[in-house]
Amino acid sequence: MSQIWVISETQSALLELVAHAKGIAQGESIVAWAFSTEAAQAASKQGADQVIELTGAKRPEDYTSAMIERAQSEIPIAILWGSTRRSKEMAARLAAALDAGLINETFNLKREGQSFRAERYIYGGLCVAREVMETAPFMAIMVAKTAEALDEGAACHIETLTNSETKIQMIELRPNLATSNLGDANVVVCVGRGIIKSEDIELARRLASKLGGELGCTRPVAEDLHWMPEENYIGISGQMVKPTVYIGIGVSGQIQHVSGIRDSKTIIAIEKNENAPIIEAADYALVGDLYQILPALLSSLGA
Numbered sequence: 443m444s445q446i447w448v449i450s451e452t453q454s455a456l457l458e459l460v461a462h463a464k465g466i467a468q469g470e471s472i473v474a475w476a477f478s479t480e481a482a483q484a485a486s487k488q489g490a491d492q493v494i495e496l497t498g499a500k501r502p503e504d505y506t507s508a509m510i511e512r513a514q515s516e517i518p519i520a521i522l523w524g525s526t527r528r529s530k531e532m533a534a535r536l537a538a539a540l541d542a543g544l545i546n547e548t549f550n551l552k553r554e555g556q557s558f559r560a561e562r563y564i565y566g567g568l569c570v571a572r573e574v575m576e577t578a579p580f581m582a583i584m585v586a587k588t589a590e591a592l593d594e595g596a597a598c599h600i601e602t603l604t605n606s607e608t609k610i611q612m613i614e615l616r617p618n619l620a621t622s623n624l625g626d627a628n629v630v631v632c633v634g635r636g637i638i639k640s641e642d643i644e645l646a647r648r649l650a651s652k653l654g655g656e657l658g659c660t661r662p663v664a665e666d667l668h669w670m671p672e673e674n675y676i677g678i679s680g681q682m683v684k685p686t687v688y689i690g691i692g693v694s695g696q697i698q699h700v701s702g703i704r705d706s707k708t709i710i711a712i713e714k715n716e717n718a719p720i721i722e723a724a725d726y727a728l729v730g731d732l733y734q735i736l737p738a739l740l741s742s743l744g745a
Contacts, residue, residue, distance in 0.1 A: 444470045445516060447579075448490075449509070449532070450524030451502040453481035454625065455584075457591035459522045460489040462584055464592065466553040470519055475509070477502050482600050489592040498604040505605050506532050510539040513579065520558065520580040522551075525682075530583060537581050545573055547678075548582040558582075567678045567701030586625060587684040587705060624676065629655025630685040630706070632676055634699075635662055636692015636713065636732055640669040645736050646691050652745035658683070660699050677702040692732050695720025712736065 446467055448459035456474055463472045474490040476482035482495035496505050513521070513536060523533040525547060537544040550561035558580040564571045624630060631650035633643055643657075650657040657674070664675040676683055678701040688706035692713065693699065700723050703709060711724035712732050721727045728735050 445473050445492075445518040446470045447473050447475065447513075447518045447521040448485075448523075449475040449521065449529065450526065451477045451528055452524060452526060453478065453484055454591075455524030455526065455529075455586055456481055456485055457488050458586065458589045459524060459584060460485055461589040461592050462522055462551060463520070464489050465589070466520065466551060466558070468553065473518070475505075483597070486597040486600050487594045489595075491598055493598060493600045495600050495602050496605065497602055502528050503532060505603070506535050508603060508605055510536055513540055517578060519556075519578045520582075523581070523583045525583050525586050533581060533583055540579060540581075542577070542579050542581050543575050545575070545582040547585055549585040549588045551582060551584070563678055563701055567697045586682050624656050624658050624674065624681045624683050627656035627683070628686045629653045629689070630658055630676070630683050630687070630703075631655055631689045631691065632658045632660065632693055632703075633663060633670075633691050634660040634693030636694075637663070637669075638733075640667070642733075643669060645740065648740055648745050649689070649691075649736065649743075652740070652743050653687070653689075655685070655687070660693055690720050690724070691736065693720050694718045695723055 446463045448456060448463050450456040450459055456476060460472060460474055471491040472489065473492045473494065474485035475494050476485055477496050479495060482493045486493045499505055523529045533544055545560045545562060547562045548560040552559045557574055557576045560573050560582055561570050631646050633646045637643060647657050658676045659670045659674050661675045661677050661680060664670050664672045677699045680702060682702050684705040686707045688703050689710045695718055709724045711720045711727045712735050713720055714731055716729045
């Protein structure tokens with residue numbers, strides 16, 4: 443039976459990919475490649491027809507050769523990847539080995555017979571490109587938060603694939619010190635260049651804590667000013683968020699950033715420039731000096 447593969451080293455992305463695969467399947471079995479026992483068990487109950495649990499290697503990338511060998515033998519009709527740095531690296535290597543096309547950052551995917559039609563943002567989110575691929579395997583990297591995980595059902599078979607061969611020597615392992623969980627947050631507070639000093643980010647952090655949310659930032663705050671970790675910046679090339687409430691503080695709202703928050707249910711902007719793009723994108727806007735608005739808001743919340 444023909445197959446559709448879904449591959450991601452994170453469980454949440456893997457379950458979203460299974461849902462994407464269900465949406466384009468036409469009788470094919472859905473094979474989920476999982477990098478942990480927990481992810482394998484979740485995928486087996488939430489839409490996958492077969493799960494391959496990968497064990498034994500130090501890094502997800504170490505399984506790329508095994509994936510290539512199996513793909514060359516089985517020729518899946520489509521392979522969907524999560525939008526992470528590691529997945530992108532593996533996807534590129536697999537596409538090169540299979541001489542297959544690879545569509546990056548796909549947010550909408552449809553199928554007509556053997557043709558796959560994908561939509562993705564280009565020019566920093568200013569335009570949408572629609573691309574068609576008719577050769578197998580079709581490969582795409584799917585944007586996070588563009589599908590909901592399926593409900594649980596009966597568990598499918600889980601195959602274990604062990605890989606202990608690698609040319610990489612592990613010198614040191616360090617814990618991930620990042621504390622942000624923007625992708626799953628119901629409330630996201632985001633700081634932009636309107637914040638004058640790095641110390642002032644604490645005001646936004648207090649607001650996020652009071653609301654039970656997570657703190658993010660715009661790209662310049664992370665990459666230019668280095669006031670926050672790069673994994674915290676929100677935008678088309680960073681984190682894509684889909685919270686119930688997004689609060690932008692001193693965020694002008696350039697298209698690259700708005701593309702990363704466009705699926706938020708409610709967007710609130712605190713911005714002194716009434717003509718800033720974020721105002722047009724917002725459901726509610728507080729136009730004024732954030733250094734007056736934010737302390738007053740914190741005081742009213744008892745924060």
